[in-house]
Amino acid sequence: MKGKETILLVAAGLLGLTEPMWAGDIAEPGGYRMDEYRAPVPQTLQGAKVVTTAEAEALWREKKAVFFDVMPNTPKPANLPAGTIWRAAIRKDIPGSTWLANVGY
Missing domain, CATH: 1.20.5 (Single alpha-helices involved in coiled-coils or other helix-helix interfaces)
Incomplete structure (x- = not known):
């Protein structure tokens, strides 16, 4: 068996x-983890509650936690030739998350 x-x-x-x-x-890291993101x-x-993916989803659905989006903001390049059409990248985030731009890199 x-x-x-x-x-x-x-x-x-x-x-x-x-x-x-x-x-x-x-x-557990000794302090704030600065690598291996x-x-x-x-x-x-220590001092926190670690949750599984399923538990995190339940917290999100029940609006019992704040989720932070730390993906970067991609600014329009300063050296684009005149007449170039700039389209910002589409950001995919957790709906309702709070965006703290440029924290995650």
């Missing part, structure tokens, strides 16, 4: 039905 259980667990993980098993191995987060964080 152990083989079938492993296959089910792997399949569930591939389908995104389980939390990553390695998340528990991530150490896209790295997994630890399961605990």
